[in-house]
Amino acid sequence: MENESITITAEESGERIDALLARTVPDLSRSAAQRLLERGSVLLNGRPAAKNARVTAGDTIELELPQQADEVPLLPQELPLDIVYEDADLIVVNKQRGLVVHPAPGHPDGTLVNALLWHCGDSLSGIGGERRPGIVHRIDRDTSGLLIVAKNDFAHQALSAQLADRSLSRVYEAVVRGSLREDSGTVDRPIGRHPTDRKRMAVTEKNSRRAVTHWEVLARYPGYCHIRCRLETGRTHQIRVHMASIGHPLLGDGVYGAPSPEKGLEGQCLHARELKFVHPRSGERMVLTTPLPDYFEAVLQRLGPRTG
Numbered sequence: 459m460e461n462e463s464i465t466i467t468a469e470e471s472g473e474r475i476d477a478l479l480a481r482t483v484p485d486l487s488r489s490a491a492q493r494l495l496e497r498g499s500v501l502l503n504g505r506p507a508a509k510n511a512r513v514t515a516g517d518t519i520e521l522e523l524p525q526q527a528d529e530v531p532l533l534p535q536e537l538p539l540d541i542v543y544e545d546a547d548l549i550v551v552n553k554q555r556g557l558v559v560h561p562a563p564g565h566p567d568g569t570l571v572n573a574l575l576w577h578c579g580d581s582l583s584g585i586g587g588e589r590r591p592g593i594v595h596r597i598d599r600d601t602s603g604l605l606i607v608a609k610n611d612f613a614h615q616a617l618s619a620q621l622a623d624r625s626l627s628r629v630y631e632a633v634v635r636g637s638l639r640e641d642s643g644t645v646d647r648p649i650g651r652h653p654t655d656r657k658r659m660a661v662t663e664k665n666s667r668r669a670v671t672h673w674e675v676l677a678r679y680p681g682y683c684h685i686r687c688r689l690e691t692g693r694t695h696q697i698r699v700h701m702a703s704i705g706h707p708l709l710g711d712g713v714y715g716a717p718s719p720e721k722g723l724e725g726q727c728l729h730a731r732e733l734k735f736v737h738p739r740s741g742e743r744m745v746l747t748t749p750l751p752d753y754f755e756a757v758l759q760r761l762g763p764r765t766g
Contacts (some may be wrong), residue, residue: 459691465665466517475502475511475519482657483521491713494521532561534576535568541577542746546738547590547613548606549578552748553726555602560590574607582607583614594618595628596693600710602751603630603730621692629732630687630697631676631750633757634706635715638683642674645700649693658713659695661703669693671700677758678766682709684758686731698726721760729754732733 462483465513479491479500481678493528494500495509501520502511513519540552551570558565561572574582574592582592594617608614620626650666652658670690677684683706687697701707707715710723733746750758 460522462519464519464521466513466515467521468515469654470513471511471515475500475507475513476509476733478513478662479519479521482655498749504558532575533567533572534579535572536576537568537573539573539577542604542748543744547610548608548617548735549574550604550606550733550746553597553602553605553730554621555600555751555753558599559596560593560660561607570605578609581609583609583611595621597730598695598698598726598728600725600752601630601728601730603728604733604746604748605730606733606735615737617735620735624690625736626733628689628692628730629734630689631729631731631754632685632687632697632701633709633754633761634685634701634725635681635709635720636681636683636687636706637678638673638675642672642673645669645671645673645704647700647703649696651698659693659699661699669696669700671697673701675766677764679758680695682761684761697728721757723753723757727754727757 464482476488476491476495480486488698492509495507498506499522500507502513503517507519513705538555540635541549542552543550553559553570558569559571561567561569571591571593584591592609592614594606594608594614597603597605606617608617615624647661648663648666649659649669650664652660653662653664668691672688673685673686673692675683689696695714698708698711702714708726708728709720710725711726729750731747733744735744736742737744
């Protein structure tokens with residue numbers, strides 16, 4: 459189960475709770491919201507909410523969301539895996555673009571987790587829960603690149619600690635719209651749920667957490683820049699939100715940028731290029747990289763001649 463917390467805004471005051479949940483919670487239909495209400499899985503100001511309850515500004519909703527339909531089991535599936543590194547404690551894969559990391563509403567199977575279960579069998583950490591075995595961190599469906607997976611609880615705890623103290627380094631490459639004035643910079647802006655569209659994240663001071671992205675320009679093209687980003691923190695959609703917040707959304711990002719495909723690309727042009735971490739058992743400093751995928755190279759070719 460996954461917990462979701464919502465604070466009602468003045469604009470939402472008076473709305474029926476089932477309609478509000480269907481509008482604001484990703485992949486949740488109104489009938490599904492009503493079933494959650496009937497089961498007592500939705501609390502309104504700490505008490506089970508009635509199905510026809512109406513909300514007022516300042517109300518707090520807490521709900522438990524199933525990761526996927528209970529009747530769909532999590533099964534191993536023989537799917538292609540691009541394995542960059544593997545040993546008894548962990549596996550690092552180069553996730554292809556379009557692959558969902560773990561089962562969720564709307565994506566019950568065909569995920570990276572299904573493929574990992576086929577490849578690893580029972581040898582995956584259980585800390586991430588039944589639906590996310592071994593998953594230490596995630597990347598978006600349309601983001602490609604390196605993802606680290608723990609095979610046991612010892613490795614999972616050690617790698618999670620490195621994420622928390624920021625010693626696990628993640629470097630991405632992306633293409634953004636527009637010409638960045640400087641050659642490098644840092645975006646230090648808090649990220650939280652969008653105040654009116656909870657299917658998106660946003661730079662906001664309300665119910666947010668600090669987020670820091672360091673970027674540098676690798677190449678300039680007419681109307682675009684190829685950049686490298688290093689995450690100091692790891693918030694949901696962090697690079698996409700941060701670059702959009704400074705006026706340079708990622709090419710192809712229909713959520714935070716242009717609403718229509720650009721340069722033949724649907725979905726953001728973003729690749730997790732490098733991972734640096736300390737091996738949880740040996741103490742060895744690991745540096746893993748992966749080349750830019752074909753879709754990314756094709757985008758660079760379509761951008762035209764380099765201008766810098």
